[in-house]
Every structure is written in C-alpha cells, then in structure tokens.
Amino acid sequence: MSNQALLEVRDLLVSFGGFVAIDHVNLTVQSGEIRCIIGPNGAGKTTLLDAICGKTPATQGSIFFKGLRIDSESEFKRTRMGMGRKFQTPSVYDDLTVYQNIQISVPKGQSMLSAIFNSDDQFNQEILEVAQTTNLVNMLDVQAGTLSHGQKQWLEIAMLLIQHPQLLLLDEPVAGMSLKERDQTVDLIQRISAIQAIVVIEHDMDFVKKLSGNVTVLHQGAILCEGLIEQIQADPRVREVYLGD
Numbered sequence: 001m002s003n004q005a006l007l008e009v010r011d012l013l014v015s016f017g018g019f020v021a022i023d024h025v026n027l028t029v030q031s032g033e034i035r036c037i038i039g040p041n042g043a044g045k046t047t048l049l050d051a052i053c054g055k056t057p058a059t060q061g062s063i064f065f066k067g068l069r070i071d072s073e074s075e076f077k078r079t080r081m082g083m084g085r086k087f088q089t090p091s092v093y094d095d096l097t098v099y100q101n102i103q104i105s106v107p108k109g110q111s112m113l114s115a116i117f118n119s120d121d122q123f124n125q126e127i128l129e130v131a132q133t134t135n136l137v138n139m140l141d142v143q144a145g146t147l148s149h150g151q152k153q154w155l156e157i158a159m160l161l162i163q164h165p166q167l168l169l170l171d172e173p174v175a176g177m178s179l180k181e182r183d184q185t186v187d188l189i190q191r192i193s194a195i196q197a198i199v200v201i202e203h204d205m206d207f208v209k210k211l212s213g214n215v216t217v218l219h220q221g222a223i224l225c226e227g228l229i230e231q232i233q234a235d236p237r238v239r240e241v242y243l244g245d
C-alpha cells in the first residue's frame with residue numbers, strides 16, 4: 001500500500017443544527033505534502049480542521065488517517081495516532097520557559113514515546129533539535145510570556161513537533177507575525193514537511209505563494225477548486241469570491 005494517502009477525507013459534511021458548515025468535502029493529503037487551505041472568512045476552514053482532528057464530529061462522510069477510519073475516534077486517540085493540531089490563538093504557558101513548555105508537551109506514559117526517548121540525554125537532545133528547527137534555540141531559558149507573538153506561534157509548533165506527529169494541522173500560523181517572521185515560517189514549514197505532512201490555513205497570499213504547496217479553495221463549506229497557486233490565482237471563480245473582494 002505504498003501509494004496510500006496519509007489523510008483522506010471522503011464526502012465530509014458537518015452541520016451545526018441545520019447550518020451546513022462543511023458541504024460534501026473530499027480531500028486527500030499525501031505524506032510529505034504541504035497543503036494550503038484558503039477561502040474567505042466563514043468558508044469553513046477551521047471547521048474542516050476541527051472535523052479532521054476530532055474536535056467537532058462529522059455529521060456525514062468518513063475520514064481515513066494512515067489507512068484507518070478515524071471519524072468515530074476521539075480527539076485524544078487521533079493525537080496519539082500522529083495528528084498535531086495548532087489552533088488560531090497560540091496557547092503556551094507564559095510562566096514556564098521555552099524549554100519547559102516543550103518538555104511538558106511530551107505526554108507521559110505513552111509506550112510509543114517512551115520508546116523514542118529511552119534516556120534523559122536523548123530527551124534533552126530532542127528538545128534542542130526541536131528548538132533549533134523552530135528558531136528558538138537561543139530562547140530556551142526565556143519565559144514564554146516574554147516571547148513575541150510570532151515566537152509563541154513557533155513555540156506552539158515546537159510543542160507539537162516533540163510529539164512526532166505525521167500530520168500537522170496549522171490554523172493561521174503567521175497571523176500577527178512580522179514579514180521577516182513570515183518568511184522564517186515558510187522556511188520552517190518547508191524544512192519539517194520532509195518528515196510530516198502539513199495542512200495549513202492561511203489568508204496571506206504572499207505566504208501561500210512562497211510555501212509553494214498545493215492549494216485548496218473553500219467557499220461556503222465546499223471546495224471551489226484545487227491546484228498550484230498560479231492556477232488558483234488565474235481561476236475566475238476564485239477571483240470572484242476571494243481575491244477580487
């Protein structure tokens with residue numbers, strides 16, 4: 001099954017008391033892929049990630065992760081299977097150092113993880129590597145509360161990476177970042193995509209362009225089109241609902 005998709009969403013429907021937020025969506029993400037999801041406010045982007053990670057139940061349809069059907073599994077189980085979700089607002093522990101924030105993100109007593117970290121040295125090394133990857137290696141002793149907003153976003157990614165996910169779901173990770181931090185985030189995402197697939201929601205077209213992944217456009221809960229950014233930007237339907245306004 002070498003060509004099995006990492007994530008497969010089939011005919012997904014999510015309705016909130018009759019309001020259809022996700023309308024028969026199909027989405028396939030391969031290992032190593034960077035997938036950007038764009039669309040106007042209220043298009044259903046966050047709800048789609050919520051349904052994938054198990055925060056919101058699917059009303060209809062199915063979701064497969066690593067070939068296993070997961071749409072009835074808990075959010076916790078999906079995390080343990082290798083999904084990492086980053087929400088729109090970063091949530092780090094302000095009073096703890098960067099190091100401690102990463103350290104406490106390793107769930108205790110999970111056989112999978114205790115196998116990965118079989119000594120304190122190795123554990124420490126892992127934290128250093130993750131901090132390196134997320135541009136935080138010089139900030140390890142700094143209290144998280146004093147980080148810039150952008151650095152907090154990176155710390156949250158670090159807290160996910162230490163759990164060795166195979167799929168990262170990032171909801172607007174560059175919101176509130178400076179231009180330089182955005183570019184550094186492009187590099188960060190491209191670096192880690194060798195190991196984990198990434199689904200990223202973003203509004204900033206320039207950022208999406210630089211990421212150069214596949215792009216899915218959501219509109220009113222449904223997929224309007226999919227392709228490379230050049231194709232997306234040339235699509236008159238996209239211009240009408242999104243880029244034009």
Ligand SMILES: Nc1ncnc2c1ncn2[C@@H]1O[C@H](COP(=O)(O)OP(=O)(O)O)[C@@H](O)[C@H]1O
Pocket residue numbers: 016019021039040041042043044045046047048
């Ligand atoms: N828990 C909820 N209950 C009712 N409606 C919701 C809920 N969550 C989202 N919605 C609605 O679903 C639509 C999609 O929202 P959302 O996924 O947050 O959009 P996006 O992230 O693309 O801006 C919006 O109209 C929003 O008001």
Ligand SMILES: [Mg+2]
Pocket residue numbers: 045046047
């Ligand atoms: Mg959203």
